[in-house]
Amino acid sequence: MSDAPHILTLKIDDQDVSAVEGQTILAVARENGIAVPTLCFLKGLSPVGACRLCLVEIKGVPKLLPACVTRAAEGMEVTTDSPRLREYRRTILELLFAERNHVCSICVSNNNCELQSLARAQGLTHVRVPYRHPRLGVDATHSRFSADHNRCILCARCVRVCDEIEGAHTWDIMGRGIDCRVITDMNQPWGQSDTCTSCGKCVHVCPTGTLTEKGVAAAEMKKRQQFLPYLTAMREERE
Amino acid sequence: MTPEELRELAARRREELQEFKYRLNVCLAAGCQSCHGDSVYKALKAEVESRKLEGVQVRGVGCLSLCAEGPLVQVEPDNLLYQRVRAEDAPELIESMYGKPLKRLACPTDAPFFAAQKQIVLENSGRIDPESLEDYLAADGYEGLMRALTEMTPAEVIAEMTTSGLRGRGGGGFPTGLKWSTVAKSKGAKKFVICNGDEGDPGAFMDRSVLESDPHRVIEGMIIAGYAVGASHGYAYIRAEYPLAVKRIQNAIKQATKVGLLGEGICGTGFGFTIEVRLGAGAFVCGEETALIASIEGKRGQPRPRPPFPAESGLWGYPTLINNVETFANVPPILRNGGAWFAGMGTEKSKGTKVFALAGRVKNTGLIEVPMGITLRKIIFDIGGGIPDGKKFKAVQTGGPSGGCIPEEHLDMPVDYDSLAKVGSIMGSGGMIVMDETSCMVDVAKYFMEFCKSESCGKCVPCRAGTDQMHGLLSKICAGEATMDDLALLEHLCEVVKNTSLCGLGQTAPNPVLSTLRYFRHEYLAHIQEKRCPAGVCKIKAAAEVHA
């Protein structure tokens, strides 16, 4: 066999597409202008398949599979949009909105929030499951940033960017199930973290108003994630 | 040691065992230990010593099956079983060996509880000293391994496993031969074998009992697997809450290493294999294979999406074979007696036997091993002796938090993977809880949902937030505060969580709700529409009290 990349052909939403062996369904879909909702996925970070919004149907496979981690295969027939998928995605978003306290109107990330824009895109108008209204704190001990756990969706992007890109591994997840929380170091206040380099990468990859810069008013926090594709490209070049 | 030397060792032990005219086997497995089996053991030993009796051996053994009537003592050569033995009974028991059986403590071994069982996995359980390699060898131990290593190629071993029709006993029922051949075919600089001894289902103790009663059997199964798939290192992952199982497996590894059954050049062949023990910290989700692998790697015990399956990319990215304790325990007899022998037992698609931890509202609770295809009725009413206190049977729960509740109408169904799935439950790892009319099925569903909610790892949204919401709705129904809209929402969440969760925990968490809704919907409706708990379990405030 030669070293040339192996080219596959498959169908996504009845469209004939081609892929390089090893590419995920999500990457192929996006290359071809097919929109698949994602939340935990962020290009440049290792995919974890946790939010389940990118689930797609694959002909002949009984289970739904996450597009962000599932590799394209020869002859695959993928459906990214169906009434059932739309219903499941809406329900997952509802579960997220009800899990913590997402009050958009007073949030610094209002109109710059991935959760909010996904909800809009999926036509979510009301939440059927009861709101849990947990009382969660805000960690404002860091000099430049703050963490509002009321808005965290546990996508673990901060954990991954801090570990995989910055190499600090300040962030981690504590607890189980509904009691999970992101923590800094061994659950010390962020401001007292020994490992945090104050690089701010976590703030900019956070999809909601959880990790933000201090001193911004409602709807003012804009996240800049351009550094990620740039860093990834640099690293790939070096390899 | 060479096979010849090992066989000599076995022959010598058989002779030694024959030197004793009488033998008292005292159960020292977890169940009997917890009701002072060890004090019975000590008392019997002291009695034999003080009387200076010749030809009498007192031996600590593994589980003797009828845990409910422990501590149990078995007397050879007459194979009499005594139940609820206390230390004070020692003198009388010893005297009875030379005279008449001790009626007062006799346990009828011709009762269906024993007669309807078929023991393969537990064949040595209660019959050998779990801390003695020689005892295991004397019971044909490591014969399967010797046969595999000296007479068969790895491919032939896999073919034998495929012929046997053995399916994974960890819950999923995946064909073992197929799994082995996938790992054998996967390319990797290294390969690993993992034994899953995390056993987290509430009330389950099958794997624990095998590890405690016959640890060498599991080790033998792992070595054979290593040879078949081309792995040279194995991990035995056992939950830390099982200290005796951990101790026994560690002891067995040491013994096996000493005689060259582990290490380089096993039995004088070119094959080498080592086993390390890893302790689980008691999270249910760490029994899920990808979470277990993460845990061995020293990471947070969270599942990851599959594919890739561990067979392709497992521990540290290498091809990894992961099987359950009971699965491995079936391997030595299959290699010893042949796959066709094993395939001769059970049903068309479910071969061999299954070990169940029979619990709940039955007269005889304990650890049982039955042929696949036996009916649920036989298990509950013959082996289990039926429902105590003249109560009526209501349902039997199999598969723990991932399984379902099966009603009376399906009791004549054969116990096999496919039939259980058809009625909305699963074989699971072997938990079996019998419920009578005093159980409220909504309350049962709530109990299992609470378990899943608190054991969810929290990684994926549907399981983390969905189990919490479903638990909330079930609590509302139990409290008599729910509406029909709540019930509709519950059913919707069941569907979403089942189909969208990342791992088996979330995907099966709705099963207890779905199966109780299927067979006992009227109980849900009674709580919602009549504000009444038919079984009288749930505390529902009367309407008057609410308004007062």
Ligand SMILES: Cc1cc2nc3c(=O)[nH]c(=O)nc-3n(C[C@H](O)[C@H](O)[C@H](O)COP(=O)(O)O)c2cc1C
């Ligand atoms: C939440 C969860 C818990 C599990 N717990 C166990 C366990 O305690 N023991 C076990 O052997 N398998 C358990 N499994 C199944 C394993 O993932 C895996 O399928 C099994 O160990 C494979 O072995 P087998 O093919 O021999 O059954 C669990 C699966 C899930 C989803």
Ligand code: SF4
């Ligand atoms: S289904 Fe539950 S246990 Fe499994 S990964 Fe998701 S949150 Fe964790």
Ligand code: FES
């Ligand atoms: S984007 Fe694929 S699971 Fe979250």
